[in-house]
Amino acid sequence: MHPCGDFRTSYRADMTIFPTRASAYACVAGVLLLAAVPLVFDIYVLTLLIQIGYYGVAALGLNILVGFTGQISLGHSAFFGFGAFASAWLNNRFGIPVLLAIPLAGLMTAAVGVLFGVPAARIKGLYLAIATLASQFILQDFFARADWFTGGSAGAAAAPVAVGGFAFDTDQRYFYVVLVAVVAMYLGAANLLRTRDGRALVAVRDHYLSAEIMGINLTRYRILSFGISSFYAGVGGALFGHYLGFVSIEGFDILLSIQFLGMIIIGGLGSIMGSIMGTAFLVLLPEVMETAVKALAASGLGQMQAVADGIVYFKEMAIGLAIILFLIFEPDGLAHRWRQTKAYWKLYPFSY
Amino acid sequence: MATPLLAGRGISLSFGGINALDGVAFAVEKGELFSIIGPNGAGKTSLLNCISGRYRPTRGAVLLDGQDITRRTTNQRAGLGIGRTFQNLALFGHMTVLDNIMVGRHHQLSHGFLTGMIYWIGGAEREEQTHRREVEEIIDFLEIQHIRGEIAGTLPYGLRKRVELARAVALKPRLLLLDEPMAGMNLEEKEDMARYIIDLNEEWGITVVMIEHDMGVVMDISHRVMVLDFGKKIAEGIPEDVQRHPDVRRAYLGADEAALLGTA
Numbered sequence: 080m081h082p083c084g085d086f087r088t089s090y091r092a093d094m095t096i097f098p099t100r101a102s103a104y105a106c107v108a109g110v111l112l113l114a115a116v117p118l119v120f121d122i123y124v125l126t127l128l129i130q131i132g133y134y135g136v137a138a139l140g141l142n143i144l145v146g147f148t149g150q151i152s153l154g155h156s157a158f159f160g161f162g163a164f165a166s167a168w169l170n171n172r173f174g175i176p177v178l179l180a181i182p183l184a185g186l187m188t189a190a191v192g193v194l195f196g197v198p199a200a201r202i203k204g205l206y207l208a209i210a211t212l213a214s215q216f217i218l219q220d221f222f223a224r225a226d227w228f229t230g231g232s233a234g235a236a237a238a239p240v241a242v243g244g245f246a247f248d249t250d251q252r253y254f255y256v257v258l259v260a261v262v263a264m265y266l267g268a269a270n271l272l273r274t275r276d277g278r279a280l281v282a283v284r285d286h287y288l289s290a291e292i293m294g295i296n297l298t299r300y301r302i303l304s305f306g307i308s309s310f311y312a313g314v315g316g317a318l319f320g321h322y323l324g325f326v327s328i329e330g331f332d333i334l335l336s337i338q339f340l341g342m343i344i345i346g347g348l349g350s351i352m353g354s355i356m357g358t359a360f361l362v363l364l365p366e367v368m369e370t371a372v373k374a375l376a377a378s379g380l381g382q383m384q385a386v387a388d389g390i391v392y393f394k395e396m397a398i399g400l401a402i403i404l405f406l407i408f409e410p411d412g413l414a415h416r417w418r419q420t421k422a423y424w425k426l427y428p429f430s431y
Numbered sequence: 432m433a434t435p436l437l438a439g440r441g442i443s444l445s446f447g448g449i450n451a452l453d454g455v456a457f458a459v460e461k462g463e464l465f466s467i468i469g470p471n472g473a474g475k476t477s478l479l480n481c482i483s484g485r486y487r488p489t490r491g492a493v494l495l496d497g498q499d500i501t502r503r504t505t506n507q508r509a510g511l512g513i514g515r516t517f518q519n520l521a522l523f524g525h526m527t528v529l530d531n532i533m534v535g536r537h538h539q540l541s542h543g544f545l546t547g548m549i550y551w552i553g554g555a556e557r558e559e560q561t562h563r564r565e566v567e568e569i570i571d572f573l574e575i576q577h578i579r580g581e582i583a584g585t586l587p588y589g590l591r592k593r594v595e596l597a598r599a600v601a602l603k604p605r606l607l608l609l610d611e612p613m614a615g616m617n618l619e620e621k622e623d624m625a626r627y628i629i630d631l632n633e634e635w636g637i638t639v640v641m642i643e644h645d646m647g648v649v650m651d652i653s654h655r656v657m658v659l660d661f662g663k664k665i666a667e668g669i670p671e672d673v674q675r676h677p678d679v680r681r682a683y684l685g686a687d688e689a690a691l692l693g694t695a
C-alpha cells in the first residue's frame with residue numbers, strides 16, 4: 080500500500096525494508112524518541128520498556144520459527160533461559176566481556192536449538208509440538224542439574240554490561256544497550272526476510288512441495304529456523320540476565336513459553352513489527368490490569384468479599400483471555416490492525 | 432547421435448497394487464518441445480514426478496544429459512536445472528509475486544542468512560539487485576508487471592498460472608516441466624500461454640516437457656508427442672503420426688476422440 084504519488088524509481092528504492100519513505104522516517108523518529116525516554120521518564124517506565132525489549136527480541140525469534148517458517152515450539156522459554164545462563168557463564172568462567180558474551184550466548188543457544196531442531200525437522204504438527212515440549216523439560220532439567228553452568232539452585236550472578244570503565248548498571252544506561260540490541264536484531268530479521276534464506280523459510284511454510292522443487296532443502300531450512308529462533312531467544316535471555324544481575328533456574332517454564340506464543344499471536348504471526356507489538360501488549364496488560372484492579376478494589380464494589388476475590392483472578396485470567404479474544408476476533412494480530420488503520424487514514428476522507 | 436537432454440529408461444512406478452507407470456522409456460532432445468498426453472489417470476503426472484524427484488521410480492532410471500539422476504533429491508535436481516510447474520496451483524500464497532519468483536532464484540543466489548542479515552555490508556544487497564534485474568526481464572516477458580507487488584494467493588487463476596511459470600523460469604532451467612499449464616483457462620489465456628511456451632522454447636532455448644489435455648494446442652506447438660495409457664507408452668512421434676496411431680485412437684475412443692483430433 081503506497082500513498083498516491085510515492086513511486087519507486089529504482090530497484091534499490093523498491094527493495095527497502097520500509098514500505099514507504101514516510102514509514103522509514105517514522106521508524107527513525109520512533110527510535111530517536113525512544114532514545115530520549117531515559118531523560119524524561121522514571122524507572123517504572125524504563126523497566127517496562129526494557130522488559131519489552133528483551134522479551135521482544137526472543138518473541139521475534141519465535142515468530143521466525145512459527146510465523147515465518149510455519150513450525151511450532153512449546154519450549155522457547157528454555158532457550159531464553161539457556162541464553163541467560165550461557166552469557167553469565169561465559170563472563171564468569173572465562174572473563175569474556177559481557178558485551179561479547181551476549182552474542183556468543185546467542186550462538187551457543189543457536190547450537191542447542193539446532194541440536195533439538197534435527198529430530199524436529201522430520202516431524203510436523205502435533206508431534207512437533209510434543210517434541211519441543213520435550214526440549215523444554217530436558218533443558219529445565221539440565222538447568223537444575225548442571226551446577227557448573229547454572230549454579231544449580233543457587234543460580235548464577237550476571238555482571239552488568241561494561242565498556243572500558245563505563246558500566247551500564249542503571250536502568251537509564253541499560254536501556255540503551257537494549258535499544259541498540261532490539262534495533263539490530265529487528266533490522267537483521269527484516270534483512271533476512273528479503274534475502275535468499277528468509278524467502279526460503281517462508282516458502283517452506285507456504286508450500287513445502289513447491290519449495291523443494293525450487294531447490295530448497297526442507298530439512299536444512301527447518302533446522303536453520305530452529306537455530307535462528309534460538310539465537311534470538313538466547314540473545315533475549317542474555318539481555319534479561321544481565322539486566323537482573325542474577326539468573327535463577329526458576330521462571331524459564333512452560334508458562335513463559337506459552338506467553339511467548341501469546342505475544343506473537345497477538346502481535347501477528349509472520350509479522351516482524353507485530354512481534355514487538357504483541358510483546359508490548361502482554362508486558363503492559365498486567366500493568367493495566369493491576370491499575371484497574373486497584374481502582375476497583377478502592378471503589379465501593381471492591382468492599383464486597385466476592386468481588387474482591389474475583390478481581391484477583393481476573394488479572395490472572397487476562398492473558399489467557401487476551402489470547403483467546405485475539406484468536407477469535409483478530410487472528411492476524413495487532414500488526415494487521417495497524418496496517419488497516421494506516422490504510423484508512425492514508426485515503427481519508429475517501430476511505431472506501 | 433548427441434546425448435538426449437532427458438531420458439527415461441524403463442521407468443516403472445507402483446503404489447501398492449496400482450502400476451502408475453510400467454516400463455516407460457523415452458528421450459527428449461535438447462531444444463525440443465515435447466508433450467505427454469493420455470487419458471485421466473494414465474500416469475502423466477507420475478512420470479513428471481519421477482523426473483522432478485517427487486517420486487522415485489520402483490524400477491528404471493532417469494537421465495539428465497546422460498547422467499543418472501534417479502537417486503538425486505528433488506532440491507538437488509533444481510540445482511541441475513530442472514524447473515517445473517504443478518497441475519494444481521502451488522504458489523507461495525502469502526508472498527508477493529516478486530518474492531515468489533525470487534524464490535526461483537534460490538540456487539543462483541549465494542548469500543545465506545549470515546550475510547543476508549547484514550544486507551548492506553556483506554554484498555547481499557548487490558546480489559539481490561543483480562538478480563532482481565534479471566527477474567524483471569522474466570516479469571516483462573510474461574507480462575505480469577502490473578501485479579508484481581500483489582500477494583500471490585489473491586490473484587485470479589490465470590494469472591497465478593503465469594506467475595508459477597515465471598517462478599519456474601527464474602530457476603534458469605535447462606529443462607522445464609509443465610503439468611497442464613493451460614488447464615482451466617479461457618481461449619485467450621490459452622493462446623497467451625502457448626505463445627509464452629513457444630518463446631521460452633525457441634528464444635530462451637529451454638527444453639520443454641509439457642503435459643496438456645488440450646489436443647488442439649498440443650498438436651499445434653509440440654515437436655513430438657508421447658502417449659501414455661494405463662501407465663504404458665502406447666505411441667510416440669510427431670503430432671500427425673500420433674494422431675493417426677490406431678492405439679491412440681482406441682485409448683481416446685468415445686467422447687475424447689473429437690478432442691484428440693483437435694476439433695472440440
Ligand SMILES: Nc1ncnc2c1ncn2[C@@H]1O[C@H](COP(=O)(O)OP(=O)(O)OP(=O)(O)O)[C@@H](O)[C@H]1O
Nearest residue numbers: 446449451469470471472473474475476477478518
Ligand atoms: N501418491 C499416490 N498414491 C497412490 N496412487 C497414486 C499416487 N499418485 C498417483 N497415483 C495413481 O497413479 C495413477 C496415475 O496418476 P497420475 O496422477 O500420474 O495420472 P495423470 O495421467 O496425471 O492423470 P490426470 O490427467 O488426471 O492428471 C492413478 O491411478 C493414480 O490414482
Ligand SMILES: [Mg+2]
Nearest residue numbers: 475476477518
Ligand atoms: Mg496429472
